[in-house]
Amino acid sequence: MIETEMSLKEHDESRQGEAVMLSGEKEETGRKLYIESYGCQMNFADSEIVASILLDKGFSTTADYKEADVVFINTCSIRENAEQRVRNRLKEFESAKLKRPGMIVGVLGCMAERLKSKFLEEEKLVDVVVGPDAYRDLPNLIEKVDDGTRAVNVLLSREETYADINPVRLNTNGVTAFVSIMRGCDNMCSFCVVPFTRGRERSRDPHSIVKEAQELFNAGYREVTLLGQNVDSYKWLPQEDELVRDRAPVTFAKLLEMVAAIDPLLRIRFSTSHPKDITDEVLYSIAKHENICNYIHLPVQSGNSRILELMNRTYDRAWYMERIDAIKRIIPDCAISTDVITGFCSETEEEHQDTLSIMDYVQYDYAYMFAYSERPGTLAAKRYTDDIPEEVKKRRLTEVVGKQRAHSLFRLQQQVGKIHKVLIEGFSKRSDKDYCGRNDQNAMVVFPVNSRYKVGDYVNVIAETCTSATLIGKIDE
Numbered sequence: 383m384i385e386t387e388m389s390l391k392e393h394d395e396s397r398q399g400e401a402v403m404l405s406g407e408k409e410e411t412g413r414k415l416y417i418e419s420y421g422c423q424m425n426f427a428d429s430e431i432v433a434s435i436l437l438d439k440g441f442s443t444t445a446d447y448k449e450a451d452v453v454f455i456n457t458c459s460i461r462e463n464a465e466q467r468v469r470n471r472l473k474e475f476e477s478a479k480l481k482r483p484g485m486i487v488g489v490l491g492c493m494a495e496r497l498k499s500k501f502l503e504e505e506k507l508v509d510v511v512v513g514p515d516a517y518r519d520l521p522n523l524i525e526k527v528d529d530g531t532r533a534v535n536v537l538l539s540r541e542e543t544y545a546d547i548n549p550v551r552l553n554t555n556g557v558t559a560f561v562s563i564m565r566g567c568d569n570m571c572s573f574c575v576v577p578f579t580r581g582r583e584r585s586r587d588p589h590s591i592v593k594e595a596q597e598l599f600n601a602g603y604r605e606v607t608l609l610g611q612n613v614d615s616y617k618w619l620p621q622e623d624e625l626v627r628d629r630a631p632v633t634f635a636k637l638l639e640m641v642a643a644i645d646p647l648l649r650i651r652f653s654t655s656h657p658k659d660i661t662d663e664v665l666y667s668i669a670k671h672e673n674i675c676n677y678i679h680l681p682v683q684s685g686n687s688r689i690l691e692l693m694n695r696t697y698d699r700a701w702y703m704e705r706i707d708a709i710k711r712i713i714p715d716c717a718i719s720t721d722v723i724t725g726f727c728s729e730t731e732e733e734h735q736d737t738l739s740i741m742d743y744v745q746y747d748y749a750y751m752f753a754y755s756e757r758p759g760t761l762a763a764k765r766y767t768d769d770i771p772e773e774v775k776k777r778r779l780t781e782v783v784g785k786q787r788a789h790s791l792f793r794l795q796q797q798v799g800k801i802h803k804v805l806i807e808g809f810s811k812r813s814d815k816d817y818c819g820r821n822d823q824n825a826m827v828v829f830p831v832n833s834r835y836k837v838g839d840y841v842n843v844i845a846e847t848c849t850s851a852t853l854i855g856k857i858d859e
């Protein structure tokens with residue numbers, strides 16, 4: 383699996399393996415927790431839930447695993463190379479453990495189910511293995527390990543949404559935060575392990591989502607990203623005992639409006655949309671509210687209808703193009719990003735050309751691009767032969783990456799000369815003389831610091847030039 387620099391936003395490569403630190407810790411028990419996270423935004427959000435559960439039990443955090451009492455690695459199984467990375471990391475933890483007897487090492491998240499017997503029983507690399515729906519059980523499992531037994535809970539749930547757990551914010555900039563609105567996935571894309579590792583789709587109570595977003599706003603946050611594998615299928619049915627006049631289900635469009643109503647100064651983003659489910663109603667909600675950002679991540683995966691059918695994506699090329707037309711019609715300046723897989727089972731050169739041509743049709747602002755990697759247990763692994771040679775997959779990927787580079791640059795160049803409302807997220811990575819933040823369309827903008835504005839403020843910036851990934855400008859006074 384090749385990942386490219388184009389894949390920085392969703393699957394932020396610079397955050398992979400990041401050790402997380404709590405903000406606002408409670409009274410300590412003296413026990414220190416270290417969590418390292420891999421994978422998608424959802425996994426990073428899950429680490430915040432885990433930290434919250436253990437914070438309640440008096441843990442504090444450390445950024446150095448060598449001084450930790452409990453070391454967790456929150457895993458991702460989307461990519462094949464992730465497994466090797468986790469094993470190598472566990473070996474390093476093993477030697478730290480020799481020097482610090484009593485240290486507990488655990489694997490959390492998407493790899494838990496698949497690797498539980500390997501890591502726990504065969505290789506004895508870990509003391510505890512916990513799946514994504516069992517984090518409430520962590521204090522109990524840690525206690526079991528303290529008593530000398532290895533502990534495991536990888537049960538998936540149909541109900542768990544952690545709705546009542548207010549996640550502590552980890553490594554936060556104090557301005558932007560993720561809010562999970564649903565868990566699991568009921569789509570059965572043939573290449574994907576998510577339905578197996580994260581279980582059935584369930585939506586979280588909208589009131590708990592609004593409450594969490596409101597609390598974030600009160601604490602100074604100015605942007606929330608609503609997270610789910612397929613946000614367009616978000617659906618909440620009022621409970622029997624709820625005092626609601628209108629018993630209509632809360633759809634994603636409705637949820638967006640509820641969060642947007644918190645305050646015009648709170649920006650709303652969301653990820654991921656599914657082409658088969660994104661409705662005009664959602665597009666009109668985005669168009670109607672200035673604080674719902676004009677940015678949609680709409681993974682295409684392939685531009686060829688036969689491959690899309692083999693992938694079980696349940697839309698074809700024409701359907702996808704119609705959805706793009708609808709976005710451009712209803713939200714004319716909307717930025718669009720995508721995910722692409724090259725070299726899926728039996729993909730011909732002509733079919734690969736269809737992916738390149740759909741990219742030309744859409745002119746994506748960003749893309750996250752991957753060579754197909756067969757994942758055990760998926761429908762594709764059972765039904766199809768992974769028959770495209772690795773070098774062909776990679777060559778196709780290089781072509782897709784080259785095209786996306788040109789489109790990303792073109793889309794940024796179109797924004798040069800315009801004024802952008804930017805939410806200041808912090809200082810630029812390169813210099814503390816520059817601020818950085820994103821515009822409505824999710825483009826990163828860098829501009830000189832002006833002491834009249836602080837992190838968390840909105841500011842109008844005129845874009846004067848751009849690199850391949852960033853707009854560069856100055857504050858428009």
Ligand code: SAM
Binds near residue numbers: 574
């Ligand atoms: N739920 C989202 C969706 O439907 O697009 C994304 C889920 S997945 C975490 C993110 C991306 O990883 C997918 O959109 C796909 O492009 C890529 N991916 C998933 N499984 C893959 C595989 N077996 N090989 C290559 N890429 C894969």
Ligand code: SF4
Binds near residue numbers: 568569574577611
């Ligand atoms: Fe995987 Fe498809 Fe679900 Fe996305 S929608 S998580 S690609 S099964």
